[in-house]
Amino acid sequence: MSDANRHREHEALVGAVLLELGADPRWRLWRREVGVGRPLNSPKAFVRYGVPGEADIGGILKPFGRTIALECKTGTGKLSVKQKRFSAMFVDMGGLYIEVRDVQTAGLLLERASERDYSWLDQINPGF
DSSP: OOHHHHHHHHHHHHHHHHHHHTTOTTEEEEEOOOEEEOOTTOTTOOEEESOTTOOSEEEEETTTTEEEEEEEOOTTOOOOHHHHHHHHHHHHTTOEEEEESSHHHHHHHHHHHHTTOOTTHHHHSTTO
8 A cells, every 4th residue: 555545544544533533522632733844934944843753633531631642543554663652651641542443442442431441451552
């Protein structure tokens, strides 16, 4: 599969998660971006945005305010070194980090997390 197709598949998953799960009243989700751009008023300059390795989707669980991060992966995609570092820091600081491969599983894990059921964490985040 070409890089362009992988990117389209990835963006489709991110969009589907936000569209299908983003309006649930038990949590709020939003798109996170990492990259480089050029300001309109200075075409020779570069501006970096986001935190290298951060998840594709950020959010917060109601009612206790636990911060969540969802990293979307398609096919056989694996976390990069920067993503592993970010996830370790995020979990160490008390956040909930979930690697997402499909919308249905993401929904089930968010439902369990909103009920404070974290028994599944060792299965998806071994070693954390």
